Amino acid sequence: MNTHTIPIYRPELLGNEKKYVNECLDTVWISSRGRFVGEFESRFADWIGARHAVSVCNGTTALHLAMLALGIGAGDEVIVPTLTYVAPVNAITYTGATPVFVDSTRDTWNLDPEDVRRAITPRTRAILAVHLYGQSCDMDALVAIAREHRLFLIEDCAEAIGTRWKGQHVGTFGDISTFSFFGNKTITTGEGGMVVTQQKTLDERARHYKGQGLAAYREYWHDVVGYNFRMTNIAAAIGLAQLERVDRTIERKLALADRYTQALRGLPVEIHGRHPDSLHSYWMISVLTERADQRDPLRAALAAAGVETRPVFPPVHTMPMYSRNYRRHSVAEDIAWRGINLPSWPGLSDEDLHTITSTIARHVESAG
Secondary structure: OOOOOEOOOOOOOOOOHHHHHHHHHHHOOOOOOOHHHHHHHHHHHHHHOOOEEEEEOOHHHHHHHHHHHHOOOOOOEEEEEOOOOOHHHHHHHHOOOEEEEEOEOOOOOOEOHHHHHHHOOOOEEEEEEEOHHHOOOOHHHHHHHHHHHOOEEEEEOOOOOOOEEOOEEOOOOOOEEEEEOEOOOOOOOEOOEEEEEOOHHHHHHHHHHHEOOEOOOOOOOEOOOOOEOOOOHHHHHHHHHHHOOHHHHHHHHHHHHHHHHHHHOOOOEEEOOOOOOEEOOOOOEEEEEOOHHHHHHHHHHHHHOOEOOEEOOOOHHHOHHHOOOOOOOHHHHHHHHHEEEEOOOOOOOHHHHHHHHHHHHHHHHHHO
């Protein structure tokens, strides 16, 4: 139970969510069949400009399913940023492949294309680009690298619903892409995810694996080792209602980022900036303190004022299960140890924003 007066995120269920869920209950289509599953997939694909979208039960299974569809497995290497949530790295590991960590660029906080080039070996099969906190990776550079070296390009868009690179929605550049609809995401289904691709073959493979590997030509006959990654009709109903309002939600999130930027001006904290070629959707409003030793005291001051915060993700290469072949990734480590996520839901009130920013200002002043 969250006891903070101002939580880090709060889902908004202000549209047709209840109406659509009640339809599921009234018709008893509550499992993985029903009209909302296909409709949510179709409309989501149309909204981001993709040909195919496959709904799944959460964002991590979406990542795992993307790897399975590409045939990634033991002996393969997948290049991934160390500055990320752990899920994409775990998904690589689930397949038996090896994650190869790369550093971030200081301006975007996303994976560094030059470090990607240095990490490529004869065993490299794919690059997994994570669009962190709503900021797009440099997709021009990554697409070029993937083509030059004949590598798969996977996009993890869990935090980037509404994010665009040069006007094109992320998730439509790579071979296959994934989205998350967890409770704190820009679109939520409670738990849920989506696998997106422009390629019919990958769409068919993803659907085959997500439904227990059931063969199309014979009842209860399974011709691959499959998985139960299906989304329920109830979750899809919530997702469809969320999708109907998503453009307005993103507008409000961008306005919130502008309000934070104005309110924090002149204070010694650096807000996650906007790359000129990217529409940053600001899933999270993230800031950096000037020094790493200032981060936790500032979080404690905000907590005392009833404000929930979170640290920027710790680099995955520093975690015990992935630190065996430790090497420095200095930019990612610096961002991680100085970074804070602030309350970021689009309905944050002016009063709450004033509490947050005035607390930061008072703490900075008292700390000298």
